[in-house]
Amino acid sequence: MSKTLVDQIISQVLFQYDLRPKNVHLYGKVLKVETDYGVFALKKTTMNKEQTDWFIHVIRRLDRIGFPFFVPVLPTKYGDYSVFDGNYTYYLMPWHEDHRTFRHQVQPEETMVEEVAKLHSLTERTQDYGEDSLDESFRLLKERWDLRKLEVEKYVDEIEKNIYYSPFELTLLTHFERTQQLAGQAEWHLEQWLDLAKEKKKYRSVLCHGRLNRSHACFDEYGTAYFINFEKAVLDTPARDLAILFRHYFQSRPWDEQEGQHWLNIYEKHFTFFDEERHLLMSYLLFPENIFQMIDHYRSPERSKPEIQMVMKLERRLLTMNRVHRFVNQVQKNT
Amino acid sequence: MIQLAFIENHYPFREFKWIEEGKIIETEKGKKRVEIWTDKETLEAHIEWREKLAKETDSLTDRMIQTANGDKAVETDTGWLTLHDYVDHPYPVTSNIKQTGRFLGMYASVKMDNNVGHTDIANWQEDALFLRKFIKVKLKQKGLIERLRVEAEDRVKKAEVLFKEESTEEPASVLSIESPSQAKMIHGRMYWENRGKSFQNKYLVLRSFLKEWVEANGTGELTHLLDGLDETFSLREQKGRHLLAAIVYPHEYISFMNWLNEAGESAEIEERVNSLRKEWDIMKTLTERIAEWIREPERRLSNV
Numbered sequence: 001m002s003k004t005l006v007d008q009i010i011s012q013v014l015f016q017y018d019l020r021p022k023n024v025h026l027y028g029k030v031l032k033v034e035t036d037y038g039v040f041a042l043k044k045t046t047m048n049k050e051q052t053d054w055f056i057h058v059i060r061r062l063d064r065i066g067f068p069f070f071v072p073v074l075p076t077k078y079g080d081y082s083v084f085d086g087n088y089t090y091y092l093m094p095w096h097e098d099h100r101t102f103r104h105q106v107q108p109e110e111t112m113v114e115e116v117a118k119l120h121s122l123t124e125r126t127q128d129y130g131e132d133s134l135d136e137s138f139r140l141l142k143e144r145w146d147l148r149k150l151e152v153e154k155y156v157d158e159i160e161k162n163i164y165y166s167p168f169e170l171t172l173l174t175h176f177e178r179t180q181q182l183a184g185q186a187e188w189h190l191e192q193w194l195d196l197a198k199e200k201k202k203y204r205s206v207l208c209h210g211r212l213n214r215s216h217a218c219f220d221e222y223g224t225a226y227f228i229n230f231e232k233a234v235l236d237t238p239a240r241d242l243a244i245l246f247r248h249y250f251q252s253r254p255w256d257e258q259e260g261q262h263w264l265n266i267y268e269k270h271f272t273f274f275d276e277e278r279h280l281l282m283s284y285l286l287f288p289e290n291i292f293q294m295i296d297h298y299r300s301p302e303r304s305k306p307e308i309q310m311v312m313k314l315e316r317r318l319l320t321m322n323r324v325h326r327f328v329n330q331v332q333k334n335t
Numbered sequence: 336m337i338q339l340a341f342i343e344n345h346y347p348f349r350e351f352k353w354i355e356e357g358k359i360i361e362t363e364k365g366k367k368r369v370e371i372w373t374d375k376e377t378l379e380a381h382i383e384w385r386e387k388l389a390k391e392t393d394s395l396t397d398r399m400i401q402t403a404n405g406d407k408a409v410e411t412d413t414g415w416l417t418l419h420d421y422v423d424h425p426y427p428v429t430s431n432i433k434q435t436g437r438f439l440g441m442y443a444s445v446k447m448d449n450n451v452g453h454t455d456i457a458n459w460q461e462d463a464l465f466l467r468k469f470i471k472v473k474l475k476q477k478g479l480i481e482r483l484r485v486e487a488e489d490r491v492k493k494a495e496v497l498f499k500e501e502s503t504e505e506p507a508s509v510l511s512i513e514s515p516s517q518a519k520m521i522h523g524r525m526y527w528e529n530r531g532k533s534f535q536n537k538y539l540v541l542r543s544f545l546k547e548w549v550e551a552n553g554t555g556e557l558t559h560l561l562d563g564l565d566e567t568f569s570l571r572e573q574k575g576r577h578l579l580a581a582i583v584y585p586h587e588y589i590s591f592m593n594w595l596n597e598a599g600e601s602a603e604i605e606e607r608v609n610s611l612r613k614e615w616d617i618m619k620t621l622t623e624r625i626a627e628w629i630r631e632p633e634r635r636l637s638n639v
Contacts, residue, residue: 011522012395015420018364078389079401086393 013042013083013090016076032095039095040074045231047082047089055091056081058207058233065122069115070227071096071218096218096226106223108214109249113263115225116212116245117270120238123207124271131198138194142187148292149183155295167311168298172291175318179288182325189283196276204274206238212245214252239277242267243284250320251290260327261334278335282328290317337369337416346418347403359421366421367400373414380451382407384510385529392441395526397422422526426518431525432556435518436563438525439544443537443568445509452534454506456498456577457584463491465589476608483615487585498580504573508534512544515551538581542621545582549617554624561628575629582621587614 007024010031014021023034031042047055059073059081073081074092083090156176159169197203209216210232217225234240246263249255267273273281294314297303303310336357343351348362360367372378385398397419399407408415428435466488511531519526531540541564548560561570568574591611595604 008523012524015395015522075401077400078386078398079405079407084393 009085010042013085014092016078016080016083017074017092018077041071041093041095041228043091043093043229045089045091047231049084051231052082052084052089055231055233058230061123061207062119062230067119067122069118069225070230093228096220096228098218099221099223100219102219102223103221104223106219108217108219108223108225109253109263110266111219111223111225112212112214112217112245113242113267114270115217115227116209116241117267119209119227120206120241121271124204125206125235126202126204128201129197129203131201134194134197134203138190141190145183145187145287148289149180152292152295155299166307168307168314171311171314171318172295175291178318179291179321182286182288182321185325185328186283186285186287189279189286192279193276193283196274196279200274200276204237204277205235206241206271208234208236208238208241210234210241210244212241213248237277237280238271238273239281239284243281246281246285247290250324251317255323257323257327257330260323261330264331275335278331282331285324286328288321291321337371337411341409341411342369342416342418345402345404345409345416346400366423368397368419368421370417370419371411371414372408372417375415376451378408378415378417380447380534381510381529383447384445384534387445387447388442388510388527388529391445392438394438394441395521395524397526397528420521420526422519422521422528424520425516426520426525428515428518429552429556432559433563433566434525435515436560436565437567438518438527438563439541439560440564440567442512442527443509443541446507447509447534450506450508450534452508453539454508454536456506456536456538456581457491457494457586459491459495462589465592466491466585476604479608479612483585483588483611487588490583490585494580494584497576497583500576504577507537509537509540511535512540512547514547515544536581538577539586541578542581542586545621546614546617549621550613554620557621557624558628561625570625570629575625579622579625579629582618582625585615585618587611587618 007021010021010024010033014033014035017040019033019035019037019040021033021035025032029044031044033040033042056073059070062070063072071093074094075081076083076092081091156173159165160173162169165173209227209230211229212227216229217227219225242264246260249263250260291314294310294317297305298310298314305313339351339353339360342360346362346367348364348367350361350363352361353359354361354366358369360369372381382399385396388394389396389398400418400420401407402409408417410416426435466484510529511533513530517528517530519528535543545557545560549557564570570578588611591607594607598604601607
């Protein structure tokens with residue numbers, strides 16, 4: 001698409017906010033728009049009407065309940081919270097600079113864990129659930145995991161027939177038994193969750209951000225995080241959000257089980273897990289999906305990374321997997 | 336007269352200046368048009384219409400700009416005031432014929448929650464009685480009008496066949512269109528200015544638009560306009576027949592006779608008869624062209 005056409009589309013969208021862009025810079029899918037009335041972030045998304053309606057509902061709910069840690073979405077001059085140009089859905093927010101250094105000592109991971117706990121606490125809802133729906137949730141996840149395991153086992157059976165193994169294959173084969181053990185443990189925790197939840201006959205849901213990671217929060221200079229990108233927000237178990245956030249931390253920075261426990265403690269200071277939810281979190285964290293994804297990537301014909309990089313990445317993920325195991329053991333000991 | 340200070344108190348702009356007193360103001364965010372509504376029902380219907388038109392057609396249109404309190408209108412001593420963008424750059428409809436047709440189809444498909452205005456394509460019974468009456472006034476054009484009357488009766492019968500056969504469509508109204516010049520342009524995109532006063536049957540609105548189109552642009556590019564219209568308002572089968580029925584039906588004759596009955600022997604008669612003949616000819620041409628377009632092998636309809 002030509003620059004003029006892009007500029008025209010931006011101008012058409014911003015017209016509905018009565019804004020005229022002076023300068024526009026693209027940061028991924030977000031446009032930083034400088035105008036006479038301030039600096040704004042214009043997000044371009046592929047949300048359909050139904051998804052957009054839900055997204056707006058979420059944003060308005062956050063506003064209504066007084067959750068302070070999110071970047072608000074601004075209405076158009078007609079009162080809409082999004083603009084559809086026939087192809088994409090756009091929404092506008094005030095521009096928040098994302099700080100990486102702060103005025104005081106701040107650990108972004110701790111801040112995010114604390115704020116997401118507050119989000120969960122403010123949106124908590126307990127619902128009565130029939131055994132059937134719990135069984136159904138269990139069955140669906142178990143079936144998905146069984147299928148993933150089967151695919152990987154089939155692949156491992158195939159490569160075991162090779163006379164010579166590639167470095168990636170060798171690394172995988174060396175650690176495959178361990179991977180299977182952890183998948184088994186994940187299933188055990190999932191069964192524990194099912195049994196305990198059935199006893200309670202109640203299920204707790206919260207508003208989950210759905211894609212928590214460092215890039216979906218803007219930190220101000222004092223270290224307060226403001227969440228953005230609620231497009232995948234969903235009402236679900238709090239374990240879902242925390243598992244996504246922890247998995248992101250586990251992959252993106254050095255950590256150990258003490259630190260993991262520390263993050264969990266911060267979360268539970270504001271929003272304590274029920275036993276069954278803790279089991280669900282452990283089960284989500286233990287299932288070696290990250291390793292399985294590496295295998296998919298390695299086998300993919302579109303793979304661009306050289307073998308050596310794939311091996312290094314797999315090794316890192318295996319190390320993380322073992323750390324997660326130690327972290328889970330420690331959590332179990334402490335509860 | 337609306338005071339500028341009144342608008343200033345309700346809308347979130349910093350600068351206000353009349354460009355055309357009571358109608359257009361200049362703000363730091365561009366020119367805005369003031370509209371006054373004396374009837375709440377009409378205002379509410381227009382709010383709903385403009386919101387729906389914008390959402391269902393994904394087009395820019397003169398929706399109500401919200402007040403600082405988030406309201407769509409402000410109550411005044413004489414009614415309600417609304418504020419709209421003022422866009423004066425015309426959209427080149429003749430260079431964007433298919434797009435215009437597509438928009439027109441989407442426009443005709445907008446559905447209001449509750450039907451407002453006239454939803455029927457014609458007053459079949461009333462008009463039939465009316466058409467049987469001979470004109471009583473003495474006019475030099477009496478012969479012509481009588482010939483048209485006979486033909487109009489025939490047109491009603493044809494329209495009846497086209498409209499009533501296998502008719503399963505719910506009658507629906509959309510805001511009337513005065514002229515294709517309601518299409519304006521902002522940042523390279525069409526901005527539709529709603530000028531219509533009343534809600535009418537959608538086929539009558541299409542009829543009126545097509546009439547204005549032919550009057551302004553001739554029939555040369557009509558096929559492209561119909562192609563575009565067909566993309567968003569399928570003219571195959573029922574819709575095509577209903578549009579033809581609306582065009583075949585002698586609305587122009589009935590409206591002329593209504594005027595004549597009220598005005599009697601007026602000085603305007605010459606002008607009115609000319610305008611009737613002109614519209615009559617346009618409708619005839621439109622009927623032929625649309626029927627021809629529909630009869631094209633790839634668009635062939637049954638029973639047309």
